[in-house]
Amino acid sequence: MFQTFDDIADPTLGAGRLARLRTRLAADGLDGFLVPRSDEHQGEYVARSSERLAWLTGFTGSAGMAVVLPEVAAIFVDGRYTLQVRDQVDIAAFEPRHLIEEPPPQWLARHLKPGMRIGYDGMLHTVAGVRRFKAACEAAGATLVAVEANPLDAVWTDRPAPPQGAVILQPIELAGETAAAKLEKIEALVAEAGADSAVLTLPDSVAWLFNIRGADIEHNPVPLSFAVVRRGARPQLFIDGRKLSNAVRAALEDVAEIGEPDAFMPALDEAGRGGARVLLDPDWVAEAIRVRLATVGAKIVEGRDPVLLPKAVKNAAEIVGTRTAHLRDGVAVARYLAWLDRTTAAGDLDEIGAVEALERFRAEGGLLRDISFPSISGAGPNGAIVHYRVSRATNRALRRGELFLIDSGAQYQDGTTDITRTVPVGEPTAEMRDRYTRVLAGHVAVATARFPVGTTGAQLDPLARLPLWQAGLDFDHGTGHGVGVYLSVHEGPQRIAKAGSATPLEPGMIVSDEPGYYKTGAYGIRIENLLLVTPAEVPAGGERPMLAFETLTLAPYDRRLIEPSLLSPAALQWIDAYHARVRDALSPFLAGDDLAWLVAATEPFGG
Incomplete structure (x- = not known):
């Protein structure tokens, strides 16, 4: 069976976990924290090691966010989950709110007080998302603070290990186009956008581009990885080498430079140095990536992930x-x-x-x-x-x-x-x-x-x-x-x-x-x-x-x-x-x- 029927949501745990997080926030000098259902790659689905929202609240839906303040906390879900959230979450601890009708920044703005410091993990929020929260905080005289270490991770003591699903190649007879041909097209789109390189973080974008499939996320055959497509240079793929067989590694090395995930951020320094123009999608790329590029002087070109339309x-x-x-x-x-x-x-x-x-x-x-x-x-x-x-x-x-x-x-x-x-x-x-x-x-x-x-x-x-x-x-x-x-x-x-x-x-x-x-x-x-x-x-x-x-x-x-x-x-x-x-x-x-x-x-x- 690919599906299990375990009772993974336990509303009785939410209040205790919320209290532990609030204690940690106070120790870190924060008055509140944003907990999205996302990971560093910003895809819709996440590995169990990134199910922070589910761990904190009990909610297991595919879209949502919690906002934690000293005296109140809310969980935001869309219309698909308005019934489910009340079954899975302790609503005495987390007020259910409609994600579309009352967006989290709007709710936050009504509950903020001047001088409050609201923390967020910059790798878990998109560029566009952070802008909305920052505007809400500034309007209320509060400050949005990027944390170096996620305080929720510090209290999630039994957090699962990151996945290491094996990577396979998608055969050319099914892919219909070689990775080299796809890379050539995407490089042309990067040039068309007026950029020198593009940062890709969506797992399915990277998988499609390099004709690979993986097993890091349940029911989604994608490997968690990052990529940088560069004009006039070999693309870079950052992926845990333990996921690659010798044959898969050899095929990927024919078209790209392969690096470990911890080499991704240093590679951004090189991509952005000297005022180079770097394309990123503000709706899908993490704010921490934008900040890293801006710090080394990159000129950010905001535009759609160049893989999305060709893949569709x-x-x-x-x-x-x-x-x-x-x-x-x-x-x-x-x-x-x-x-x-x-x-x-x-x-x-x-x-x-x-x-x-x-x-x-x-x-x-x-x-x-x-x-x-x-x-x-x-x-x-x-x-x-x-x-x-x-x-x-x-x-x-x-x-x-x-x-x-x-x-x-x-x-x-x-x-x-x-x-x-x-x-x-x-x-x-x-x-x-x-x-x-x-x-x-x-x-x-x-x-x-x-x-x-x-x-x-x-x-x-x-x-x-x-x-x-x-x-x-x-x-x-x-x-x-x-x-x-x-x-x-x-x-x-x-x-x-x-x-x-x-x-x-x-x-x-x-x-x-x-x-x-x-x-x-x-x-x-x-x-x-x-x-x-x-x-x-x-x-x-x-x-x-x-x-x-x-x-x-x-x-x-x-x-x-x-x-x-x-x-x-x-x-x-x-x-x-x-x-x-x-x-x-x-x-x-x-x-x-x-x-x-x-x-x-x-x-x-x-x-």
């Missing part, structure tokens, strides 16, 4: 691999859904059993490297917790008359998958059918969209919400995120959301399409496929080049939850065509009861 736009080999991975995954998911129907009818299944079975079906394909994130297996009211993670303490039976939501994904070396399906256990209510169909209508509206070149995800987001808005409903998460190829299941810069990225969608990008509806204490509904952005034919008389989506995911929607009268004829026609495609693609790999289930599950509504 998949090449032909990556697209072929992704399609192959989704076909393989579709077979496993279809077998699972067929099994689920048979098993729930017998009434003997719980959330953990459902997760274990799905991983087993994927593993039987023989090529599963990992899951792409801990499966969200939510029965009944647990399905209303957007990023619910089942544990032995919360494990719940799948009961008749309820809905079951399963959001899962797989890591294959040729592609990363992410799919959500919601199924009824027994007979669904009319309300469940109504809500599911509205979610499906929004999902189909995105999947069938035709849009001009230059369109952003924020412009498409209302398509997913309109059927819910018409009933006075909505959901508090984005509609879609980017997805990598045997990399992170969450990838930028593209996304579909109300406050989406300003990056236009381009052919070759992969995004999820996952609207939902959540009724607290009752059930959750989410439907998710992955989509590939493709060129679209311009209609007769059209004047602008157009784009569209190809649906990569291959799995039926649940016909028992669909109310056809709520869908347009065009939407029903598309669902029938999609189901026919799913049936044709998966049938050769299924037999017996599984094949019979697929045929019934993809029966057309049109008769």
